[in-house]
Amino acid sequence: MAQNTQQGTGKAVPDFRPMQPAPARNHLDPYVRLAVPGQMTKPIRPPTENTTLRKGRTNRILLYHGCFNPPHHGHMGHLRHALRYCGQEINVIGAFIIVLPNGMLDLKLGVNSKEIKLDIKKRVALWDEELRAQAQAQAGNRDEGWVERCWVMMRSEWSQAEPQLEQDFARDGFDVEFVTLAGGDKFSEYSTHVGWGYPMTMTTNISRPVFFYKSTSNSPLPKTLRDHTPWELMPSNPHSPRRVVFTCRYIGLYKTYTLRFVSALFSEQLDPTLSSTKVRSIINTTQVLTRNSSDQEKVTRLATRLGGVVLSPNLLAQYIVEEWKKRGNDAPQFLELRAIASRYKY
Template identity: 35%
Template sequence: MGPRDKQKTPATGFSAPTLSLVEYVKIATGQSFGARKDGIRGPRLRKGRMNRVLLYNGCFNPPHHGHLAHLIHAYRYAGGFDSLGDSGSGHSTAAKNNDDGGGDGSSGSRSEDAVIGAIILVAPDVYLSYKFPTHKKNLHLPENQRIELWETALSHPQVNAREWCAVIPESDWMTVESELEDLCAGDGVQVEYVRLAGGDKVSRRLVEHGAWGCVVTVTADVSRGVDFCERDGDGYRLHRIKGHGEWKRAVQDDDDDDGDTGEGKKKGRRDVWTCSHAKRRDRELLFVTSREDERVDPNVSSTEVRRIISDVVSTSTTYAYTAQQTQDLLEKELSGVALSSELLARYIVEVPSFFVEKGWTSC
């Protein structure tokens, strides 16, 4: 038995437009029971169209600004889904993917070919122990802290993404997905989950297709470069991915057409390209290009954040800093790199004995 009474209709009881993705997730996870709040501005799932939702999974140990940029870029600009599988180029216009309200997509409507929301799946602690063995004294932020770091960052006024993005434990996804399926079916709403993969999951040699049952994988180069996109300033050339067909433009940034040769010759453009797996034609890869002024420092990574923490803790130990001095220095050094740097600094200072007694390093 889930968070709602299964003897009742699985619908939430609201007429179209129904609820936002975040409201559905809250009901599915037992945080809400269908009472609509006043002032909800997030884009609502709608009947009569396919509502596409990004699934973004990872360790996020800890989450950083590259993760956030990757998420927001895909949410804002991923489109062209309705052209997938077509033999033609399926051009649409990138501007149509933008909402009618603010640039973060928190208000207004979304085009039928745009992503409606996102769910971040945070890996469990046991996976961190596997990926970062404890005998190597790695930093392991507990699952609840990694979730809170994400939620705090998404709630920041300059981000304002909590209205279209939910954060849940990855280990809860199968149960939540089942609940969401019941809710959406009851409300007559269609949902398709699309995997948002980091640049490390997509390369010229390999694409991790099929994660979470997703037939479409989305990636971008806003937070780190990808080896299949050769950059020349804002111009670029796409290389064919092993085992996949040719690239086809799905979303065109402007009225000028560079053709469908996998090249963006025009400076300052943002396009969306797709290619299909050669044998599994239903497996699609969607690549959202970025403009130079949108890209974050490619050196920003969780490894770099852990190195910064290690250096500060080492300095703090050497010079016998107080807890407050250490926290202030951590916040200063992590600002602009780690998400929710103030909260992360507090987490670190709250467990100083871990670093001193166990000789923690950033490896």
Template identity: 30%
Template sequence: MASRRVGDLVEKAAAQQGLRNDPSQRPFNNGNAQDPPLLRPNRAPNHVLLYPGCFNPPHKGHLALLNQVLRNAGADLSLAAAVIVLTDDDKLAAKNRKEERPLLLSKARRAALWREAGITGDRVWVFGGSEDSWKGLRGQLQRNLARQKIDLRFLLLVGPDWISVRSATDPKSWGCVEAVTSDISRPAAFRCPNSLRQLPKCSLWAPCSYQSSGQPSMAVAETPCETPADGSNSAPGLVYASTAVVSTCQTLRKPLRRYRFVPCELGDRPQGEAPSSTEIRRIIATCGREQLEGELAKVALSPSLLAMYALEGGPYTAPAPRASPPDHETRKLRAAADVKW
């Protein structure tokens, strides 16, 4: 009988694509895990989180987002595993080309910072290859699984600043139909105290649970919405935030895109400013050697290793958000301004 272990299936697809794999970084650690992730057969839907990003460098908010969705939506979405895909080095350099001397960590170093942070080896895999090689591997994997009548779908994991009342990112850019987010690391602009504000060109948010058939069951909450925290009148398109783990909405017209939200308890969110890679690079550019590791420990993953990387290549210039065209950090500031806690 063919293996249904995710790690075995990924390794086979990688070999078919001619991709070399470091034996110490086997996909999902399937050789050592006592409970390796399995895929459900007979065309029952299986989901894998696809978590792409620059992660230059990765921070505690990145890890909190990943853990929140894996822990609190895994059963609802039949999440088998998660794959972290890092932006290619040349794209990262192009993104920061206007800075005088930016901190640009190589893909190998960014991957090492993730792995050193102690992410769950049997559920999360840091893919160290190029973005193009990931696309080839993914296609090969899905073709192989189709022959075994295994339905594997990828869900794009993004921060809440990419899904807002202004606009929602199209998951198709990463070959996905669905995107999922949470507000565990930073506020979501569409979340009011007890309600979720409708996304542009999308249906109302509704609680979602999966039945035995594997098809999503959706029901719009009928409880009237409360007044937003800013005291303004309730706007059309607001429904109660469900007590269910996952809420979902979808585009009203084709092409179909679905968005999922995994809310956190408001008391679970860390106090103070949300962590960001931009802020970490600013710390590295402005802190002295004696202060560096202590400051990094507050926000960064693997602060000791990151401090070592920073001291090897510095000094760096402090990053500055660009307003036109708006960069990722500027979009975060806009999203924060839209929040109605």
């Protein structure tokens, strides 16, 4: 991070001056395309200031891991809020959405679970389709430049790309640091160490509340976390959109990391009950409600019910109806959901 020295104190303070345009050859997309073969089939991105690597300061990239089964607006809202308001001074130039493998769904839901388990390629496609739609909607709006900083990949691709990217960045003289973006549900009063091997972890309360902070609280600072230093309020940046940002540090015997909390206004917080579990419940209920409908009508009705809840609802509805056809209406949850479905109307 660029620093200035405060006159008379010798104390370093953040440099919030607007960044100057950099050459296109420092754009992040070519590095990602070379390190992640799956990106080569996707459109080449034009250079932008938001995704430009700069020498003389640390360039940071968010790592957003998840099963995303399926991805929904809570996931996207969490990522969008972090990119918009994390603070220009930490220079976040990109975010990698890393989709976990099918085996993780078996561990999370159970090998024998009859819940919908979307193949990893479909979960990646749902993210890609939504980001394309968002990019088109935001075209020409400089204040909505978060989509251009997002890349979607499978975890197997990331595992191979990480050392390659580190090598390429170092070769070209760029200081790059990866930052974990964690959901608010990853923090509890008794378990808060989520550094995951990286020097910084970031979270927000836009999609799910965090136990250590309430927007309506009279306390100016979040609750101090176990084994962490007290929170510090970060200076406001007059050149970027503002939200209150706090940081603290975990200092352990073998590792340390910084936790950066990007708060959300109470009025902008999303429905805290929105989750992949809730989405799967909507899907299961709709299966019962449309059991006598044509495939096209099932897709239309399911997409309508999922609209505003999931990413790429039309594409997801097609995937789900294909899965229903494979399973048939004799799936175990079918009979169990009839009573539930009777309470719902279109």
